[in-house]
Amino acid sequence: GENVEQHPSTLSVQEGDSAVIKCTYSDSASNYFPWYKQELGKGPQLIIDIRSNVGEKKDQRIAVTLNKTAKHFSLHITETQPEDSAVYFCAASTGGYQKVTFGTGTKLQVIP
Amino acid sequence: SAVISQKPSRDICQRGTSLTIQCQVDSQVTMMFWYRQQPGQSLTLIATANQGSEATYESGFVIDKFPISRPNLTFSTLTVSNMSPEDSSIYLCSVDWTGGVSTNYGYTFGSGTRLTVV
Numbered sequence A: 001g002e003n004v005e006q007h008p009s010t011l012s013v014q015e016g017d018s019a020v021i022k023c024t025y026s027d028s029a030s031n032y033f034p035w036y037k038q039e040l041g042k043g044p045q046l047i048i049d050i051r052s053n054v055g056e057k058k059d060q061r062i063a064v065t066l067n068k069t070a071k072h073f074s075l076h077i078t079e080t081q082p083e084d085s086a087v088y089f090c091a092a093s094t095g096g097y098q099k100v101t102f103g104t105g106t107k108l109q110v111i112p
Numbered sequence B: 001s002a003v004i005s006q007k008p009s010r011d012i013c014q015r016g017t018s019l020t021i022q023c024q025v026d027s028q029v030t031m032m033f034w035y036r037q038q039p040g041q042s043l044t045l046i047a048t049a050n051q052g053s054e055a056t057y058e059s060g061f062v063i064d065k066f067p068i069s070r071p072n073l074t075f076s077t078l079t080v081s082n083m084s085p086e087d088s089s090i091y092l093c094s095v096d097w098t099g100g101v102s103t104n105y106g107y108t109f110g111s112g113t114r115l116t117v118v
Helices: none
Strands: A004-007 A010-014 A019-025 A032-038 A045-051 A056-059 A062-067 A072-077 A086-093 A100-102 A106-111 B004-007 B010-013 B019-025 B031-037 B043-050 B068-072 B075-080 B089-096 B107-109 B113-117
Touching: A004 A086, A010 A019, A019 A086, A019 A106, A032 A062, A045 A056, A045 A062, A045 B107, A072 A086, A100 B043, B004 B089, B019 B031, B019 B089, B031 B075, B043 B068, B043 B075, B075 B089
Parallel strands: A010 A106, B010 B113
Antiparallel strands: A004 A019, A019 A072, A032 A045, A032 A086, A056 A062, A062 A072, A086 A100, A086 A106, B004 B019, B019 B075, B031 B043, B031 B089, B068 B075, B089 B107, B089 B113
8 A cells, every 4th residue: 555754753943944844655656645734633734735747836835846756745835934833744645536645744843 | 625524522431432423514525534643643544434335444443443324425423432542542534525526626624533531
């Protein structure tokens, strides 16, 4: 089955700096890669996703890149703010009602 | 995306008892997924529930322990049976909201049920 590895497990940045979280996946059939933000006491919230026919996707301060050849994808958050502090999960799926396999999570702390 | 209501939001239960968690979606969805998230850990899929058929369980999870119902396209329940302290976790419902199109629109999660077994 699919295996998703995520690094780093914790990340501290100063407010205004950029944060990068990296993931690798094992199943070459995976074609959908969502990123989730989970705040304390809440369920994961989808913040951005990318499909395998796209190499990069941006949404304001958040961007995701995908390298299918190397089987890795990354989340980039620019101009970080204290409210970005949360646990971030990457995930992979083969799509079409198939299950999503999650990475181990990155606890991001943005220091004011 | 779909809006999910999950109940209860939290509960404290005695060992040996059972708890049923409800998941209500405001749109008709094909698949509903139940996940477990142990404290400080990632999400692990328990089972996939398709309306009108038996749930499909992942390795390590069995129907006797986690029976699931999926009576219609907007509702599902997960029961945690004969609970022990090791079952203390957050249980999350998720849907593959397709909006009637056979491509992923993104997976939406409920807010979770925080279960403590004493």
